[in-house]
Amino acid sequence: MPQPGTLELETATTPPRLRIRGDWTLAHYVRLRALIDESPLGETGRQAEVDLAELGQLDTAGAALLGRWLGEERLLEVASHTPGLPAERLALLRTVVAALRGCPGTPGEPAGPAAVEVLGHIGDVVSEFGRQAKALLGFIGLSLESLLRTLPRPRRWRITSLVAHLEQVGLNAIPIIALLTFMVGAVVAFLGATVLADFGATLYTVHLVAFSFLREFGVLLTAILMAGRTASAFTAQIGSMKANEEIDAIRTLGLDPMELLVLPRLLAMLISLPILTFIAMLCGIVGGGLVSTLMLDVSPAMFLSVLQSDIPVRHFFIGLVKAPLFAFLIATIGCLEGFKASGSAKSVGDHTTSSVVQSIFVVILLDALAALFFMEMGW
Known part of the structure; x- marks a missing residue:
């Protein structure tokens, strides 16, 4: 007949003896858990000598319950010194103890105060941000070192x-x-014309479109698109190569992954983004000029005349000078996140998403700082 497990503390002996009897199995788990929770044994029972000689049936549920209550190390020590304990039960206890060592604490433990958890989460986020910033600065230095080391050696260029x-x-x-x-550009011109018409200053729509695209929208929209399109591609390509151990093979062949994988992508971004920014400025102004011609009766000749006479060329250079910086950071972040990826598809996907988010965040942050700087300088 199966007998549910029991606990009995004998205090007549010195030291006290704790006898564990009956079946400690999943069928009696609820009763055994309640017995342990409601037991008056307390610390005295935990410090007593444990006797497993009369232990009945045992499975993983009962062994885990005893391990959580007595402690993994003590349960294993008691089981090893109990004469007559079947070998299969000793092996079961050892397996469960080994599993419990790598498990977190007992489920359902009361959580700490909410304020402490919030502060802890904020601390984790700040710490992770610091680690990412440190890794990015280190990778920027490594990229610059590889670039300066390779440029004077044309034979090492990967044309x-x-x-x-x-x-x-x-x-x-x-x-x-x-x-x-x-x-x-067409949307900006349409909105500008709609607002400025109330003040009789629709001609200044030309100024609005020119200023916005030469200084901000041309380079910013291009950089954001390249962050979503190209940084993600760099991360996915390098991450997949790392998952397939191709980067390890490159190092085994005596080649430098920075020179082979990073520098061509970095130089391609440095060359492409300024050109794409120039194209974006032209297309935005053309879109604004088309709306001005159709809605405001501003002829193309008048539109170009206002651009030539009223828009200083420094605004074009202010927008264009930010393109190489954005290109360098986008390419660096994309390649760095690719090298961070591990061997799983999930890791590649996570780092691809991270590269896009980081690139867009850095681009917008630096663009805002640059706008404040140029405004303070009167440029």
């Missing part, structure tokens, strides 16, 4: 790889960049 990435990064991106900036 074929550079041209292939120029096609992928620059040439293939022209249609989407041109279409998007053309439409945004």
Whole structure:
């Protein structure tokens, strides 16, 4: 007959003896858990000598319950010194103890105060941000070192790889960049004309479109598109190579992954993004000029005349000078996240998402800081 497990503390002996009897199985788990929770044994029972000689049936549920209550190390020690304990039960106890060592605490433990958890989460986020910033700065230094070491040696240039990435990064991106900036230019002109018409100053729509695209929208929209399109591609490509151990094979062959994988992508971005920014500025202004011609009766000749006479060329250079910086950071973040990826598809996907988010965040942050700087300088 199966007998549910029991606990009996004999205090007549010195030291006290704790006898564990009966079946400690899943069928009696609820009763055994309640017996342990309601037991008056307390610390005295835990410190007593444990006797497992009369232990009945045992499974993983009962062994885990005893391990959590007595402690994994003590249960294993008691089981090892109990004469007559069947070998299969000793093996079961050892297996369960080994599993419990790698498990977290007892489920259902009361959580700490909410304020402490919130502060802990904020601390984790700040710590992770610091680690990512440190890794990015280190990778930027490594990229610059590789670039300066390779540029004086033309024989080490990867021309074929550079041209292939120029096609992928620059040439293939022209249609989407041109279409998007053309439409945004038309929207900006339409909204500007709608607002300025109330003040009888619709001609200043030309100034609005020119200022916005030369200084901000041209480079910002291009950088955001390249962050979503190209940084993610860099991360996915390098992450997949790392998952397939191709980067390890490159190092085994005596080649430098920075020189072979990073520099062609970095140089392709540095060359492509300024050109794409220039195309974005032109397309945005053309979109604004089309709306001005159709809605405001501003002829193309008058539109170009206002651009030439009222818009200083420094605004063009202010927008264009930010493009190489954005290109360098986008390419660096994309490649760095690719090297961070592990061997799983989930890791590659997570780091691809992270590269896009980080690139867009850095681009917008630096653009805002640059706008404040140029405004304070009176440029």
